[in-house]
Amino acid sequence: MSDPTSAQFKPYPFEAKQYDARLPELVDDRKDDRVARREAQRHAVTIVGGGPVGLAIALGLAKHGVRSVLIEADASVCEGSRAICISRRSLEIIERLGALDGFLAKGLPWTGGRSFYREHEVLHFTMPQDENQKLPPMVNLAQYHIEQFLLDAAERHADLIEIRWRTKVTSVQHDAHGATLALSTPLGDYETQTDWLVAADGGRSAVREALGLNLAGTSYEGRYVIVDILLDSARPTERLAWFDPASNPGSTVLVHKQPDNVWRIDYQLRDGEDAEAAVKPENVLPRVQGLLDMMGETAAWSPIWITIYKANALTLERYRHARVLFAGDAAHLVPIFGVRGANSGIDDADNLAWKLAWVVNGRADARLLDSYSDERVFAAHENLSYGTKSTEFMAPPSFAFELMRTAVLSLAARHPGVRSLINPRQTSAIAYTDSPLNAVSDPLVSGPAPGAVLSECPVTIVDGVVGNRGRAGHMTDLVGPHFTALYFSDEGGVPPELVALETSCTVPLTLIPLARRAPADVARRCGWDHTGRLFPMYGAHANTLYLVRPDGHVLGRWQGCGATLAQRANAALQHALHA
Incomplete structure (x- = not known):
């Protein structure tokens, strides 16, 4: 690209199908001298949010024969790469949901990555991968593909999964018997009632706001610009990180290769940079060109999508509130470093779906759902702990942290012993060591203990x-x-x-x-x-x-x-x- 500031944005090499809103069978309901429209049928489970987590929960319920209604405000799967790294643990879950083929056919598998301090390589890490494994430790796949493959699987269960597009939640009332949702669509507004409500509607959860709940934890000042570009390159798939690179002095840059010649670039803004100006193409594209020049990439490229991101390490104290259950970003916000966001949400879905299905089907007491909250809050704190350590290294929150990072990076090229401090701490399966479900067991010399996931072989x-x-x-x-x-x-x-x-x-x-x-x-x-x-x-x-x-x-x-x-x-x- 000879003049990046004059570049025209190209569309993604992916066209999402657009869906129309629809109304269910409605009846008039007189309330306080006014007539409102109410859905005639009451539902066993309603899921708010049609992203990866909501779709995974619906698929998990369907595997147990439980019908759900999924409410989604948008008219299609998402735009932009967003979550892009799917872990082995998530792939195992997705296989049980019947959606794995697309992930493996389209996704780019990888096993490790490299980090650089200025022009010197200071870390080359690999994730656990041996002859016992069936699936790769990680695949790169943009979120629009992730959602589409899960949506394809959901549409194969149309008898058990009803998706209502272009439908927004405007209010929620809940009690010991279920919840009533006020919904808005282009075709009109109505109310629906449900025995169980699952909130998987993201970081700006309308359900969480309606219940007056707040996430607690840490919000970091460091901000990252995220850019997706089209670039034809033979460079292998791996996680690439630069600290204090010539293209963006004083900050950090992450690069991930995605399918269809899409590349994801995350670079940190310097202190004092204006966020609104930072995402304007005339400011973004020269930085991308400088990065590609530094990498030795000479092929023509074009931008697709630009956004900005701020790291948060936040969670609700509990994920069950009577008959309302929270999952994914509606329950917790995890820094992107270590790719725990979407992966932890998919793990939420796997934990919640079977428990909710067994309660709905009368096979378990509703108190089983308390263990969902116990286990996944524990997992969130584990994820937040690792994510916080990675964030403090990637975007130091204070001068002392920055001084420590500079010392580590300066020594790492010559002293392998300090390189572990640079490790991005990639996501891995979490053992529920203190789960209330764990049975008193025999101490074996090896093998997965109660609460751990089954070892692959x-x-x-x-x-x-x-x-x-x-x-x-x-x-x-x-x-x-x-x-x-x-x-x-x-x-x-x-x-x-x-x-x-x-x-x-x-x-x-x-x-x-x-x-x-x-x-x-x-x-x-x-x-x-x-x-x-x-x-x-x-x-x-x-x-x-x-x-x-x-x-x-x-x-x-x-x-x-x-x-x-x-x-x-x-x-x-x-x-x-x-x-």
Whole structure:
């Protein structure tokens, strides 16, 4: 681009379908000498917010046969890259929701990144990735693609997910029995009633405001301009960070490659720069050109989207308020550093959906939803802790922090021991170590403890058909919309007491044997530890049982005879669902 200040903005290489508003069946409702329009049907679950979190919750409910109505103020999926990094944990969740194919086909996988201080490389980090993993540690995918792939999956469940576009929430009233929402559309206004209300409507949540709730925590002064550009480059996909670069002295710059030759650039504004002026093209584009020159990128480029961002580390104290539940940015705002925003929201959705579905279906006491708040508030504080450390390094909040950062960066090129302080602390699965659902368990030498997510490992899955030699699979393939009892044995046999528990249990429970040796013909689905890595990884020998929740977190683990294992598993289930 010879003259970036005269550039014309190009459209994204993605065209979002536009949706029209629609009205449900309405009836007249006389209130205080006035006639209002009210929806005739009351809903079991209403979700406000059609972004990644709201769509994931709707899909999670649909997997349990629970119908929901999703309210979205816009007419299409979002514009702009926004959230762009999806973690392995989120991909595991998205696979269970039936939307993974698009993410893997379109997304750009990556395993690490590099950081530079001025012109010197000071860090080259890699995320955990080994032969046990099924999915990449991270994929880059713009939020409009993320929403579209989840929307595609939701539209395949049109019998259970009704999406109402161009519909805004103007007020909320709630009590012990549910909530009443006042809604506004281009076709007219009306009220709707719901047994359960889920607020997934983002950082400026209308539901949160209507309930008079405030996020608490820290808002940072550092601001970043976010720019999406079109650039054809063969540069590999990785996280790139520059501290005090020649193109933007005294600040930091982040660069991510996205699909379709879209590049995401985040650069920090200097103290005293006017935010309104900072996002004007005549001020943004020369800085982008300077960055590309510094990177050695010589191809023509064009801008697509510009916005500004301020880091926040904020959360509600509780995510359940009677029959109103908060998730995603409506519940917490996490700094972008370490990519915990959308990923923590997807984890919220995974935790909430099965619990809400089981309460709606009468399989669990409504108090189960308190554990959603307990676990995800704990996770938010973990995410905020890591995000705060990353933010204080990326955008120092004081002179002392800036002095410390300069010292670390100056030493890092020659002293590897200090490089860990530059690490961006990428998001990872969080263990609910103090969850009220965790069962008292046996101390094994290794393996995921109660509250942790199931450890990934390849297994050969045999589907219980005589002569079936099995197919390649992984441990996460064995988790479904139910509790899963994983029984470790030598050749795939299971005690009759566990079989009886599976058939008599009052909640959906699937028993899956895991065999140390190739199993003989078995009448049920089982997994074979063909690599020999699974049993040591889980600290298991014959007669070991892991009880896993629908979201892939371990509820309990024990060793012993069949009768003891069945008794302890049943007690753990009853405690979790009816405590």
